[in-house]
Amino acid sequence: MSILKIAWRSIQHRGLGSLLTVISMALGVMMVVSVLSINGLVSRSFRNNSSFGYDLIVGARGGGTQLTLSSVFFLGRAIETIPYEYYLAFCDKETRSKEFRNSIAYRGNEEQFRALEALNAVRMAPGSAGWGAIAEGLATDFLNRHQTAFMQIDERGLFSNYVNFAVPILLGDTYQIENSDAYFKVCATNRDYFDKLTLGEGKKFELASGRFFDNDDSEVGYFGCVMGALVAKTSGKKVGDQIKVTHGIPGESGAHIHDQLFTITGILAPTGTPNDRVVFANMEGFYLINDHVKPVVESTGINLRPDRDEAKSLADEGTKPGVELSDEELSTVRLPVEQRELTALLVSVFDEEGFGLAAQYLQQPIEQGNLASTLNWSKFRPLQAQTSAQCVNPVQEVMRLFVYFVEPAKWILLALTTLICVVSGLSILVGIYNSMSQRQHEIAVMRALGARRSHVMLIMLTEAIMLALAGGLIGWLGGRALNVALSPIVERQTGVPVRFWDFAPAEPVFAVLSPLLGNSDFASRLVKFQMSPELLLIPGLIILAVLVGVYPAISAYRTDVAKSLGK
Amino acid sequence: MLELKNVKKAFIQPDGSKTPILDLPEYNLKAGEQAALIGPSGCGKTTLLHIIAGIVRPTSGSVKIDGVEITKFSEATRDRLRANKVGYVFQTFNLLPAFSALENVMLGMAFSSGRASSTRARELLQRVGLGHRLSSRPKMMSVGEQQRVAVARALANRPKILLADEPTANVDPANQQQVIDLIRNNCRQEGVALLLVTHAMNVAEQFERVDRLDEINRVVAAARGVA
Numbered sequence: 001m002s003i004l005k006i007a008w009r010s011i012q013h014r015g016l017g018s019l020l021t022v023i024s025m026a027l028g029v030m031m032v033v034s035v036l037s038i039n040g041l042v043s044r045s046f047r048n049n050s051s052f053g054y055d056l057i058v059g060a061r062g063g064g065t066q067l068t069l070s071s072v073f074f075l076g077r078a079i080e081t082i083p084y085e086y087y088l089a090f091c092d093k094e095t096r097s098k099e100f101r102n103s104i105a106y107r108g109n110e111e112q113f114r115a116l117e118a119l120n121a122v123r124m125a126p127g128s129a130g131w132g133a134i135a136e137g138l139a140t141d142f143l144n145r146h147q148t149a150f151m152q153i154d155e156r157g158l159f160s161n162y163v164n165f166a167v168p169i170l171l172g173d174t175y176q177i178e179n180s181d182a183y184f185k186v187c188a189t190n191r192d193y194f195d196k197l198t199l200g201e202g203k204k205f206e207l208a209s210g211r212f213f214d215n216d217d218s219e220v221g222y223f224g225c226v227m228g229a230l231v232a233k234t235s236g237k238k239v240g241d242q243i244k245v246t247h248g249i250p251g252e253s254g255a256h257i258h259d260q261l262f263t264i265t266g267i268l269a270p271t272g273t274p275n276d277r278v279v280f281a282n283m284e285g286f287y288l289i290n291d292h293v294k295p296v297v298e299s300t301g302i303n304l305r306p307d308r309d310e311a312k313s314l315a316d317e318g319t320k321p322g323v324e325l326s327d328e329e330l331s332t333v334r335l336p337v338e339q340r341e342l343t344a345l346l347v348s349v350f351d352e353e354g355f356g357l358a359a360q361y362l363q364q365p366i367e368q369g370n371l372a373s374t375l376n377w378s379k380f381r382p383l384q385a386q387t388s389a390q391c392v393n394p395v396q397e398v399m400r401l402f403v404y405f406v407e408p409a410k411w412i413l414l415a416l417t418t419l420i421c422v423v424s425g426l427s428i429l430v431g432i433y434n435s436m437s438q439r440q441h442e443i444a445v446m447r448a449l450g451a452r453r454s455h456v457m458l459i460m461l462t463e464a465i466m467l468a469l470a471g472g473l474i475g476w477l478g479g480r481a482l483n484v485a486l487s488p489i490v491e492r493q494t495g496v497p498v499r500f501w502d503f504a505p506a507e508p509v510f511a512v513l514s515p516l517l518g519n520s521d522f523a524s525r526l527v528k529f530q531m532s533p534e535l536l537l538i539p540g541l542i543i544l545a546v547l548v549g550v551y552p553a554i555s556a557y558r559t560d561v562a563k564s565l566g567k
Numbered sequence: 568m569l570e571l572k573n574v575k576k577a578f579i580q581p582d583g584s585k586t587p588i589l590d591l592p593e594y595n596l597k598a599g600e601q602a603a604l605i606g607p608s609g610c611g612k613t614t615l616l617h618i619i620a621g622i623v624r625p626t627s628g629s630v631k632i633d634g635v636e637i638t639k640f641s642e643a644t645r646d647r648l649r650a651n652k653v654g655y656v657f658q659t660f661n662l663l664p665a666f667s668a669l670e671n672v673m674l675g676m677a678f679s680s681g682r683a684s685s686t687r688a689r690e691l692l693q694r695v696g697l698g699h700r701l702s703s704r705p706k707m708m709s710v711g712e713q714q715r716v717a718v719a720r721a722l723a724n725r726p727k728i729l730l731a732d733e734p735t736a737n738v739d740p741a742n743q744q745q746v747i748d749l750i751r752n753n754c755r756q757e758g759v760a761l762l763l764v765t766h767a768m769n770v771a772e773q774f775e776r777v778d779r780l781d782e783i784n785r786v787v788a789a790a791r792g793v794a
Contacts, residue, residue, distance in 0.1 A: 001670060001677040013665030445661040448622060449720070450650020450678035452643045561622050562614075565657070 007462035021431040025471025028424035031417040033479025036533050039410045040504035042496050053198040059344035061390045068397035071344040073274045074185045078171040082389045084340035089157040090166035103337040164348040167192045171343040175279045176250040177235045183250050184231045186279045188286035190215050199271050210239035210266030213282050222285035225262040229270040230277045239264050247291050258289050287335040363391040428467050429548040443556050444564030457553040464549025472541040506530040568760045569596035574628035588614050590785035601761040603771040606780035610787045612764045616730045620653050621645035633727045650679040654721030654729040658736045660713045662705040668716045669701040675723040691719035711742035731763040
């Protein structure tokens with residue numbers, strides 16, 4: 001009969017006590033496994049998401065971390081907005097030209113151009129010499145004042161030479177699921193979001209069904225949207241369904257549901273990223289929602305479009321003033337530049353060397369603004385809006401977030417759960433110790449039958465290890481089950497689904513020992529060595545079991561056979 | 568087979584003084600010989616068995632089992648020797664409650680040098696009439712049955728000597744003779760020397776050799792004024 005069997009029989013004999021000890025250990029291990037794997041997966045997802053193929057986030061001045069969290073992870077609130085012209089500063093000539101020709105400024109000046117043409121006609125008319133001089137003077141003055149601005153309309157954006165792309169996003173609205181308190185963030189953007197951004201490691205967005213919306217979609221106009229996998233799963237919506245978005249956060253003051261309907265053109269395949277819990281709306285449609293029209297600074301002589309009705313009448317050349325536009329017609333109207341704002345721009349910097357230096361050099365000029373020259377700005381934007389942007393490196397922000405918040409929180413959680421494990425381990429000690437008086441007699445019998453002290457010590461240790469391993473195994477499986485149970489909550493909060501077999505990601509688990517290891521080659525290799533911390537659980541539990549089993553084992557070792565036989 | 572010479576044992580009291588328990592000038596047992604050891608309570612019977620089994624070391628003197636002087640050995644060596652050469656039947660049987668009858672017998676083999684053989688254990692249990700209760704736990708068995716398992720366990724390692732410490736003290740009178748017969752017959756069958764401690768004169772009288780420890784133990788004899 002082996003030591004293993006003797007220890008197992010002893011565990012069986014103390015059935016209830018052993019079971020409680022195992023459950024206690026299992027609960028501790030379950031917590032550790034769950035914390036390790038969820039924390040690890042969410043951390044990895046954070047790291048992956050911070051490298052979506054862009055290097056800079058341009059957003060309103062404020063906390064860089066807040067900008068990163070809201071723009072990359074769709075967490076928390078967006079800080080403020082920045083003028084749309086920031087986006088145009090990154091665009092090519094064609095896009096800028098198209099956008100600016102739809103601007104209030106251009107259209108205002110267009111009217112003056114038409115007036116100028118009329119004056120010119122007067123000047124050229126026979127017998128109107130005096131009027132002609134006045135008209136010529138007006139035309140010259142106008143051209144002097146506006147030539148630069150109009151010339152720049154047909155130029156590349158100030159930063160366009162330095163970037164691969166810039167994707168605009170607008171945040172702040174939500175999609176609340178019908179008859180439920182659950183809601184998801186809405187991110188208004190354009191087609192570039194899906195075409196140019198990646199899901200970490202170069203993976204492209206994929207659709208589970210439907211298609212991505214086009215910026216000017218032939219089927220749904222400007223009112224298309226794509227749903228993240230989790231949103232679609234939770235809401236039960238399908239391609240072709242229509243949804244309404246809520247202005248702000250449901251339940252908060254000022255929040256209300258917009259009348260505008262967005263048609264779902266596609267549903268994203270699960271990405272394991274925060275994109276799963278977001279509704280992506282076409283920003284052109286988003287801009288046309290009443291509350292999203294930015295009022296412009298008062299000016300003179302130019303026909304402003306402070307609201308939707310005026311915007312649509314000016315945009316639709318063929319529409320006579322005062323004629324009501326149908327919703328269908330309305331969906332073809334584009335909001336002028338001056339009334340557009342952005343939450344952030346996700347910018348991929350052209351960096352031939354690949355050292356990230358280009359992004360650094362670009363940061364300062366972007367923050368300095370200097371966008372006034374793009375158009376006669378001051379008439380439409382508050383002056384301070386020119387320098388309202390900050391430029392952050394998402395990777396740096398995420399790393400800072402890790403160093404200051406996520407890592408310490410992880411260690412605190414880990415310390416607490418490890419403490420639970422140690423307490424559970426102590427329960428093994430207590431369990432064995434409490435049965436020592438009965439065991440001493442059994443040990444004495446075994447000793448009388450020829451068992452050596454080392455045998456009984458080994459039996460005790462084996463029993464402790466078996467209890468710890470049983471608790472560990474059950475706890476490990478329990479932890480995995482807990483992960484699956486918690487997955488919907490974790491996924492909703494972070495966008496990361498946690499599956500049964502998702503191990504805690506590998507990390508340099510021995511790095512914490514570096515102060516003790518010295519500077520040898522082996523030490524440095526050990527410190528750099530990466531493995532899933534879950535794999536340390538089994539050896540950790542064995543060590544714990546040996547530690548807690550040592551006392552009863554020594555007690556068994558010291559058992560006085562002659563005395564104990566008489567008991 | 569068993570040779571004791573000038574074996575003395577004294578226990579140290581908490582105040583440091585020594586209390587002599589045993590002083591045995593000579594005590595021998597031949598191979599296969601059976602002897603009953605009698606004497607009043609406190610005359611050192613159990614202590615003598617513990618010394619022979621190597622559980623405690625005598626304060627002085629020589630103990631040889633099968634020609635091997637055991638007092639010079641380390642505790643671990645004495646344990647091994649006990650596992651291989653000595654069988655022990657306790658007054659309270661001392662079966663381990665977590666183990667079945669078969670496992671209790673095999674437990675006796677677990678610590679010896681040889682391999683634990685379930686065939687041998689089964690055979691022994693058959694011989695003591697418990698072939699049908701191999702998987703029964705001690706609490707499911709009668710007192711008599713438990714003692715029979717204890718006998719089988721003591722013989723499991725084919726010892727040279729079997730030490731029985733009042734094996735019938737806890738057995739009802741109806742079964743006492745059965746237990747004695749069982750022990751004696753099996754020892755005879757296996758060629759094992761038997762030293763059986765008992766209070767019961769009717770048990771002792773069945774043995775060809777009966778030793779009175781209160782007479783041969785000088786400590787007790789001196790106290791009684793016999794020596």
